[in-house]
Amino acid sequence: MKRILTQIKKFQYFYPYTVAIVGAQSKNLINYMACAWHTALSFDPPLFGILISKKRLTHQVISEAREFTVNFIGAEKVKLSAQMGRKSGHDTDKIKEFQVKLSPSKIINSPVVEESYVSFECKVTDIRAYGDHDLFVGEVLALHEEENAFSEEGVLNPGKIRPLLYLGSDFYITINPDSLQHVFPD
Numbered sequence: 362m363k364r365i366l367t368q369i370k371k372f373q374y375f376y377p378y379t380v381a382i383v384g385a386q387s388k389n390l391i392n393y394m395a396c397a398w399h400t401a402l403s404f405d406p407p408l409f410g411i412l413i414s415k416k417r418l419t420h421q422v423i424s425e426a427r428e429f430t431v432n433f434i435g436a437e438k439v440k441l442s443a444q445m446g447r448k449s450g451h452d453t454d455k456i457k458e459f460q461v462k463l464s465p466s467k468i469i470n471s472p473v474v475e476e477s478y479v480s481f482e483c484k485v486t487d488i489r490a491y492g493d494h495d496l497f498v499g500e501v502l503a504l505h506e507e508e509n510a511f512s513e514e515g516v517l518n519p520g521k522i523r524p525l526l527y528l529g530s531d532f533y534i535t536i537n538p539d540s541l542q543h544v545f546p547d
């Protein structure tokens with residue numbers, strides 16, 4: 362028997378989602394937050410979307426900067442996700458308080474988060490409202506990848522990287538590399 366709900370109070374039944382730390386540096390502000398609602402939108406040109414509530418300081422900073430970085434972190438960096446995702450830059454300077462290590466981008470002004478296994482530098486191409494979140498679309502202008510994190514084909518190396526996966530609320534999990542399968546249709 363399946364339970365059927367017509368009033369959706371939680372919207373995380375499709376998790377786990379990989380955790381990205383997203384943010385930007387505008388003229389006066391630098392701020393990053395945890396983001397689970399993100400998606401690739403186009404391969405050519407490479408477009409990446411992130412969904413951000415208007416309440417977040419990160420919304421303001423990316424809107425001003427017209428650029429952002431997307432930074433994927435390993436499961437060992439789970440505390441960083443809680444710090445960036447449960448505290449707001451409206452109340453505290455998270456970069457200073459949690460001593461987040463940033464490094465310069467190649468093309469845009471906003472830095473990438475150093476402790477990531479892969480980061481995207483994105484230039485905003487569109488901002489569109491969808492209900493209580495806004496979709497920020499960014500063209501990926503540069504990609505920073507940790508050595509040996511990906512194969513030649515760009516497939517994540519599960520022997521080296523355990524991506525941080527979010528289950529909702531304050532729960533996280535990661536992959537089991539022993540479950541890897543290389544599968545063909547025939």
Ligand SMILES: Cc1cc2nc3c(=O)[nH]c(=O)nc-3n(C[C@H](O)[C@H](O)[C@H](O)COP(=O)(O)O)c2cc1C
Nearest residue numbers: 394395396397398413414417418419446448449450
């Ligand atoms: C793992 C995780 C994922 C999150 N994903 C999103 C998201 O996709 N979009 C969003 O608007 N908020 C998301 N949040 C909430 C923001 O990260 C949180 O409200 C943060 O404090 C906002 O910081 P800011 O006000 O400094 O921008 C997430 C929180 C966590 C812990």
